[in-house]
Amino acid sequence: MKQVSVIALAIFAVLLFQSHGSAQDEARAVWQVNNFDLNVTVRQAERDLSSVAVLKARNVGNASATTFTFRINPKATVRTVEVSGANANFRTVTETRGNLQRVTVTLPSAAGPGATLNLSVSYSLPVETNTGLTSISPIGTQFLPGSFWYPSPNTPFTVRGADTAPFRLVVNLPNVVSSGVESESGGARVYVQELNGQPFFVQGDWDKVEGTGDNKSITALVPKGAGPDERKQAEQLVALAAQARSYFSGMFGAAPAVPLRLVAARRGAGFSDGGTVLLESAAFRRSKIDSSTARQIAEALARVWIGGQTAVRGEGSGVLRDGLVRFLAIQFIEKQFGRDAATAEILRGRLAYAPIAKRDGPLAMTTPLDDTYFNSVPNKGSLIWRLVDRRMGHDAFMASVRSALVAGKENGLWLSALRKELAQKGGDGVKALLDYQLDSVTDLDLMIGLPQQRGAEWVSALRNDGSTDVFVNATATTDRGEQLSVDVNVPAKNFGEAVFKTNAKVVKAEIDPDKLYPQTDYSNDVMPRARPVADALAEATRLLGAQDFAKAESVARETIALAPRLQEARIILARAVLAQNKTDEAEKLFRSALDEVLPTPSTLAWGAIGLGEVSLKRGQAAEAAKRFNEAVRAEAEYSTSLTARASRISAESGSAPPIDESARNFVKQLDQTITSGKKVELESRIVSGELVRFIGGIIGSQPEIWQTKVLRTEAVDSNLVAVDVSINAKELGQERAGTAVLLLARMGDGWKLAGIELFEVR
DSSP states (O other): OOHHHHHHHHHHHHHHHTTSSSSGGSSSSSSEEEEEEEEEEEEEEETTEEEEEEEEEESSSSOOOOEEEEEOOOOOOOEEEEEEEEEOOOEEEEEEETTEEEEEEEEEEETTTOOEEEEEEEEEEEEESSSSSOOOTTTOEEOOOOOOOOOOOOOTTTTOOOOOEEEEEEEESSEOOOSSSSEEETTTTEEEEEEEEEOOEEEEEEEEEEEOOGGGGEEEETTTOOHHHHHHHHHHHHHHHHHHHHHHHHHSSSSOOOEEEEEEEOOOOOEETEEEEEEGGGGTTTTSSSSHHHHHHHHHHHHHHBBTBBBBEETTHIIIHHHHHHHHHHHHHHHHHHHHHHHHHHHHHHHGGGGGGGOOOOOGGGOOSSSHHHHHHHHHHHOOOOHHHHHHHHHHHHHHHHHHHTTTTTOOOHHHHHHHHHHHHHHHHHHHHHHHHSSSSOOOEEEEEEOEEEEEEEEEEEEESSSEEEEEEEEEEEEOOOOOOOOOEEOTTEEEEEEEEEEEEEEEEEEEEEEEOSOOOOOOESSSSOOOHHHHHHHHHHHTTTTOHHHHHHHHHHHHHHHHHHHHHHHHHHHHEEEEHHHHHHHHHHHHHHTTTSOOOHOOOOHHHHHHHHHTTTTOOOHHHHHHHHHHHHOOOOHHHHEEEEEEHHHHHTTOOOOOHHHHHHHHHHHHHHOOOOOHHHHTOOOOOOOOHHHHHHHOOSSSSEEEEEEEEEEESSEEEEEEEEEEEEEEEEEEEEEEEEEEEEEEEEEEEEEEEEEOOO
């Protein structure tokens, strides 16, 4: 059965990539949206969105169409559909791919190749529970494309990819942000996007930090009530966006005249489209620009050209939209922050890809419906474009990309067209490289043997277990620390050898030291063998958690020797050293990590926690509290937030912690409501659409006791307060205790519970 599946997959791949790579060459009818026009009304009380969406679409296939099919959220109710102003019949069925609703509209007459039509869809969409994709809330409403909140014939789950096009969006809410040029009409916000994009909008309450001079078109929307430090960080991020725009302008030509917006978002961070990027609110609170934020901004700016100015269409679109964009973002990071920062980004991508390498599908056929997509397509895709860049030379590679973008401005950039361009410029070697890397599963495994002396030379046997030839570098290290390098060609499923001309003793040999090639196994690339970086890091983490600090230190040092730019290993080393009371050494290690030109959010948080613990050991409680506060503001991950908040309260124990009395009174009332068991009363104290499962769980268990003590409060912004609490409860006869962090939202003159950020009640 497995053999049959492999054969079927191979046949499908051949058929797929024998196509001419353009919808115009397909023998069937193919609809492509050329413009979206959406008029949206959000009703807070009813918790629904109603909209009239007008799609201007063109049949880009080679056959006449008698129907038009679009997909939409399965909870949407389609009321009417009009084609060119006349009512049309339609039917709905469940779309199995992606759990969507498929709506097929009968056209009044056949639409031949090249025909256009205007399709008007009136529909409503209820929102029961707020998520990062859809939310209706008095403190922030948003609808992102991943929720399929508007009708579209194609989706990211199809091999052709989602429809993107210029759009006009009208929303009846104040303080709405989307992409494109903003205006107001009759109290509604209007956005007109001339680039190719997907309609979306986010509503919130922000302060604006605007660029100056040539950067006036770049705006950061920071949390309302942002202080001087947050505004300064916003200015730095605006400057970074301007630098990225300048970098890509030099690469692809003048930037499109589109406003750029950096938007603080409680949910949906990481999404970007048409020059607008949603960032974690913490990105504006951190002590310096972090690696995650820098990469997101760089990728968002690259997409202004790749996908925005020139639409990305067709099979394998993710390899361009996510893989090529990730490669270009790392190129910018290297230019802006240095080679070490870029090396660290590449390493993180490789470590993310390695666990799924053996079950990954052909990259050109992978869609977001595959569970490997987000580990594979951006990361492996970036490695592949890096390989092509090395093979062709950077200038030649970028010239080909520019040429393909220009050629695709009318009908879009297709992966097949770029492959053809690269093959013509790069020759058979580049064609073979792309054919293997994009159309096949990863089966490459490069191996090197122990170096053996042969006269005045040292030789290492090489093996290529993959189904493609590789042209790769091999290095040797002598007992005097000298580095020797040779380029070798190792045929598919065959052997080779690396010959190092030296009389000195070779003590180490490595194939593909830059790790250009995606592989199924990186552990046999070096002799004598070393533990794989991922395994070493996992072991160091385990030992630290088991409080075996001496061994954790040893393995962390081993990991750093393998991957000097791996910040996670450096933090583990510092924590293990501190746990052994080597305070001075630990301080140096933590400061060194924080001095990284582009630290990860986790490095910023653990570095601040580490320096706070050093200060506590020296009896400097105020300094410790300051450092723990930095870690809290970094909001890196659950574990750092939990540790930093508990440590901050402990460091502040000698003084009265700040507590908002109105928040404390609300929490007391919330306790009484929880033990009352009345669902309606509990819902009235919680922001609508939030904590739906929490409400159900509380009502179902009916706690006999629920006592909350407020330990500390802090303003997140002018309308949100985070409350550190301890909770003692008794549910179903079982006593429970622990800590939590409640997020309260100011609603008029009072508070409502908006979220539970941490919950450690056991």
